[in-house]
């Protein structure tokens with residue numbers, strides 16, 4: 001199978017200024033990407049999954065020529081991202097920054113036509129393409145209103161439409177459903193599947209595990225600028241089979257989860273709290289045998305268990321097993 | 335399907351960019367109206383000051399210093415040309431920073447187009463918009479202050495403006511690179527406006543400047559532009575005596591300034607892409 005995107009030991013270091021009061025500042029080093037290597041195959045939907053700050057957007061910006069990498073190489077549709085930047089740009093449709101990439105004082109149609117020009121479409125084709133996209137995304141009714149009057153979801157849809165203007169072989173979407181409500185997000189993913197079925201390679205970043213799981217064929221899990229695992233969703237899950245994952249929900253005091261963590265069978269533990277309910281993700285080494293011990297340890301320390309769901313492995317579990325942390329932000333690290 | 339674009343389609347981007355900006359500004363009609371008033375108000379101050387303080391010998395003095403007794407027209411030409419120069423700084427110089435602030439800069443950098451063509455489109459837009467504002471202001475101002483706006487060689491005046499615009503835009507690109515460096519435009523544009531209006535001789539002939547300042551003023555294309563227009567319309571006298579010599583100097587600027595502008599601009603561009611990327615502001 002052909003590689004549509006090939007990344008070889010790509011690194012990017014930022015040197016942001018650290019402000020120290022009124023006049024003083026010093027440069028700090030942020031390694032946003034550390035020797036990332038991966039291949040994305042022609043025609044697949046490839047997920048980049050990682051928590052906020054993992055380096056997903058930085059990777060996308062390097063691939064789309066907005067940023068020059070500090071070191072390493074990458075090719076997209078056969079073109080080198082530094083040496084052949086205009087060809088790379090022509091080969092990619094990209095949704096980045098969502099609604100901020102639109103001209104708010106122009107109408108939806110005017111936006112699409114203008115970007116059509118920047119992608120070198122002849123005037124007639126610009127209009128035709130704009131109509132096609134407006135039709136595809138059901139935006140015709142909004143087409144002649146200025147973007148500032150759109151709802152945030154409608155703006156995101158138009159931003160998605162902008163990524164389709166040049167009908168490029170590669171579609172790169174950076175957290176496209178970020179500010180969308182559930183039905184709109186579902187609609188957008190349906191469009192992505194259709195576009196993929198029509199032959200486009202899709203690179204899709206998200207910090208939402210379920211999204212990567214339902215949409216992507218293969219996923220790279222990124223954390224702290226490194227690819228920590230890569231494979232099909234099934235492969236990633238199967239790699240955990242030796243480990244046993246149990247989700248326990250309930251009212252669980254800190255000392256109870258500490259007691260679970262202290263059990264010899266438990267290799268990793270992540271805790272997240274939502275609506276007063278604590279959710280433990282426990283990775284244990286000797287399968288079901290550990291379960292009675294878990295329950296014992298929890299109840300002995302005053303936990304009120306409401307639900308136990310063993311063995312339903314998700315990509316989130318893969319992330320936990322690899323990093324010891326949860327993908328969501330409200331995570332306490334053990 | 336994927337190929338480097340042809341020259342025709344690059345030129346088409348110039349038109350599309352200018353058109354997009356026109357559409358954009360057409361949604362601020364009130365602003366367009368106010369803009370036309372600015373040069374008139376701006377010229378009214380020295381004209382009225384002249385009437386109040388000039389006394390009996392005013393026109394004769396003005397004629398001796400400037401080569402024309404028609405000081406209202408002199409001021410109006412100065413302020414109308416000044417508005418053209420100001421627009422160039424705000425619309426072309428500030429353009430890239432403006433798109434960065436609104437968030438559209440990354441979107442245009444994603445497209446397979448050199449920024450040269452976008453900049454040219456913005457320059458075309460700035461030229462059209464400011465020429466209309468400047469001429470309408472000159473016309474209305476002339477009627478208000480009772481001078482004939484259609485005197486002199488109008489086509490020659492237009493030639494000085496058109497030729498002068500190109501080096502002006504080149505200069506503003508230099509300025510734009512500076513704005514991207516300091517990431518703040520307001521005080522810079524303000525500073526530039528006053529420096530420029532002083533140097534180009536909006537209200538005074540360059541002849542009354544002290545020698546060093548005069549030299550500085552002559553290194554500055556708008557000075558030649560405004561003096562060319564005044565000479566064509568009011569006969570104040572070309573710096574080198576003949577219109578074609580002065581126009582040739584402007585042509586010289588035209589060949590150098592845009593190249594210099596783009597050179598500095600591309601350096602700035604590469605630098606930003608190497609550091610944090612074009613979207614950060």
Ligand SMILES: Nc1ncnc2c1ncn2[C@@H]1O[C@H](COP(=O)(O)OP(=O)(O)O)[C@@H](O)[C@H]1O
Pocket residue numbers: 014015016030031032050051052053054055056057058059610611614
């Ligand atoms: N312009 C920048 N200057 C300095 N640091 C940055 C900049 N952009 C991103 N970073 C840092 O780089 C890391 C990766 O960020 P990013 O690629 O945006 O992650 P993600 O998209 O996965 O949330 C983070 O630590 C972030 O703070």
Ligand SMILES: [Mg+2]
Pocket residue numbers: 053056057058174175
């Ligand atoms: Mg991001």
